[in-house]
Amino acid sequence: GAVVSQHPSWVICKSGTSVKIECRSLDFQATTMFWYRQFPKQSLMLMATSNEGSKATYEQGVEKDKFLINHASLTLSTLTVTSAHPEDSSFYICSAPVASGRGTQYFGPGTRLLVL
Amino acid sequence: QQPVQSPQAVILREGEDAVINCSSSKALYSVHWYRQKHGEAPVFLMILLKGGEQKGHEKISASFNEKKQQSSLYLTASQLSYSGTYFCGTEGFGSGAGSYQLTFGKGTKLSVIP
Numbered sequence: 001g002a003v004v005s006q007h008p009s010w011v012i013c014k015s016g017t018s019v020k021i022e023c024r025s026l027d028f029q030a031t032t033m034f035w036y037r038q039f040p041k042q043s044l045m046l047m048a049t050s051n052e053g054s055k056a057t058y059e060q061g062v063e064k065d066k067f068l069i070n071h072a073s074l075t076l077s078t079l080t081v082t083s084a085h086p087e088d089s090s091f092y093i094c095s096a097p098v099a100s101g102r103g104t105q106y107f108g109p110g111t112r113l114l115v116l
Numbered sequence: 117q118q119p120v121q122s123p124q125a126v127i128l129r130e131g132e133d134a135v136i137n138c139s140s141s142k143a144l145y146s147v148h149w150y151r152q153k154h155g156e157a158p159v160f161l162m163i164l165l166k167g168g169e170q171k172g173h174e175k176i177s178a179s180f181n182e183k184k185q186q187s188s189l190y191l192t193a194s195q196l197s198y199s200g201t202y203f204c205g206t207e208g209f210g211s212g213a214g215s216y217q218l219t220f221g222k223g224t225k226l227s228v229i230p
Contacts, residue, residue, distance in 0.1 A: 034217070034218075042222070043118075043203065043220045043221060043222045043223055044158070044203065044205075044220045045220075046217060046218070046219070049217065093157050093158070104148070104160055104163055105148065105160070105205075105218060106160060107150075107157040107158050107159070107160070108157060109156070109157045110156070110157040112155075
């Protein structure tokens with residue numbers, strides 16, 4: 001299957017700092033990527049849709065100024081958690097659909113963020 | 117609208133079968149099934165697009181009912197490696213052209229024991 005990578009795998013940071021997470025599609029181009037957040041023992045909650053060449057679309061309740069998304073190229077989307085607080089600690093996962101039409105989404109390995 | 121998964125959890129002995137259900141109050145464009153092991157990202161299992169569709173292989177398969185409101189994942193002769201949390205992700209109509217957005221159920225935790 002298609003490969004999506006994320007970097008870093010783990011981040012531990014102090015409260016108030018900003019953290020950047022990268023999501024790359026390694027063997028295909030992705031004009032759209034999705035960012036999810038997953039708290040322990042809970043489902044994946046869509047945070048935002050990252051669109052190459054245009055602004056990201058945020059889900060209701062997700063602060064766009066806190067979670068900055070940049071889709072720099074057809075293979076790279078970044079999520080920056082600004083002024084992180086302990087409640088932002090979570091598992092952040094990106095995904096990308098392979099085909100131009102509706103179809104399979106492949107997930108990155110996820111980034112575990114711990115804010116102290 | 118979040119799909120409803122059932123059961124929430126199930127414990128099987130190796131070799132036993134299980135069925136996981138995913139339902140929606142509205143017709144769906146597609147249903148995606150994923151398995152997630154602890155601490156890892158979800159891994160794609162299969163996608164169903166057509167009403168009445170059944171796909172997969174003999175050990176892990178899935179169906180999508182004619183009304184496209186319910187999907188079931190069938191795990192037969194379970195193996196220890198099947199343990200994990202299974203999520204269905206659904207795509208509704210009217211999400212917007214090219215949106216591909218999935219809404220995930222709360223998951224079904226499957227534990228296979230020797």
